Amino acid sequence: MSPPTEPKLPAGWDLVVGLEVHVELDTATKLFCGCINRFGAEPNTNVCPTCLGLPGSLPVINERAVELAMILGRALGCQVNRSVMARKNYFYPDMPKDFQTTQYDQPTNSDGQLVLPDGFVVGIERAHIEEDTGKSVHVGRSGRINQAVYSLIDYNRAGVPLVEIVSKPDIRTIDQARNFVDELRAILVVTGVSDARMEEGSLRIDANVSVRPEGLAELRTRCEIKNINSLRSLGRAIAYEANRQIDLYEDGSAPQQQTRHWDENTSRTTPGRSKEDADDYRYFQEPDLVPLVPSPATIAAIDETMPQLPVARRAALVAATGADSVAARILVERAQDALALEAVAAGAEPNKVLKRLVNDLAVDDWSNLDATALAELIKMESAGALSASQAKQVLADLVESGGTPQTYVKRRGFEVVDTSELKSLLEQLVGDNPSEWKRFCAGDQVERKKMQGFFTGQIMKATRGKADGKMVAELLNNAALVG
């Protein structure tokens, strides 16, 4: 997943990064109305008076969204608080109400942590509930916002439930930033909180970046980088921005606190609006919504039903199969770890199970494949009854249609031709082709090679390619010694 060349910072400087990750919650409906929460619908088809901010409409919060937000909070070890919704006022057309409903001084979740796979701990400041904004497309020269001729707005996304996870500025390297997002994504998926698809915008990252001379503890002026839409861009954007700030300091200047946009095409960050003070959004409590007060019983129930988190699942897989960290990460991310564990418990060779799954099971739907069938397949492969490429084909059959491996081994004609069968076949061939056999047994190097090809070809033809080439060669040479 890492790019081939790792962006580097000049020596003598430390990187300080905090991430703000917006995650769309996997609910059926929006946060404050019954409109469908779905990506990719025709523009402005999932809208109603509430999410269009029409006068007289009133919001009512979605209980599933609140529950998912608390599940995420507990998965991140947060305290779940009494919370209050607030209005964040601003004048952009992506929010027709002219404010975004969010949480301000009383967020649902606070004070948690995310442990990266290597054990590094990143503090979580808060994880609060808010609504998504509409989607605007800026039309005009280069599609960039400050050169737009006009903007087109689709309100299907307006009011979609989000949780914004705000990390503490604990991240010190680009790898840690990427691992933070990767690990968060894995948690979101196993808890069912979000599908966390960056390519569909259901997980979006802003990075607060600053630098400081190595060894100093101070926090210097930061810039907030927006528009980062892949893990690859995250690393490149942080590296570009850190280097830009270092250049400013080394020239005796200093960065301004501001929002900057990552431009994928030019691989640069460019200034957006100046960072407005929090006061400029004139936050105040949303008078149309009442406080959320989770009971201790609600929180206890969330903890009790919390699924096993990725870190524990990876550890279990490593312990039972000896998987390396990359394989463990891939299989847990694909939720194929249970399959691997069951197949190994059923006696399949761990190495082969891991290899088969990692390399050949990168598919969306493998529900037809059960662990027993997988274990049988791997046992056949281990016993040499199937070659690697044959095992791969049978695995694809099992994924496609289910059942047992035996069915497909037979259908594809992968049954092995055993030695005794080959021996009698060879005897017959020798009898039918005495002069060729003589040339094989008594000929010179070239002649011998030619005739070996002839007999191998005949055997392969008779077995429709099922004979093992190595076994045939051995058989021919042994027979030649005898005469």
Place this chain on the structure above:
Amino acid sequence: MAQRITRDEVVHVARLACLTLTEEEVDRFTQQLGAILLHAADIESLDVIGVEPTAHPLPLCNVMRADVVERSLNPDAVLAQAPEVRDGQFLVPPVLGDQP
């Protein structure tokens, strides 16, 4: 009595609200807003230590709805309200800046 709001603050808030004010209006609103803030400042004379801030006038919490889909509006009816439409979307003048 100290001034409750300065002229500069009024200009700043007007800018945030995308309002263009004349000099005369800035003076007038500075005075009017000052009077309102003075009125609100009466609360400062009360001892409210230990009183929880009011989140809502009604003593309610956890008013929620089930996550069940309801009918959305007909998009044609929605877009018919817009001054300008293109490709099923609202067409708006270019804006400088971005979403929060």
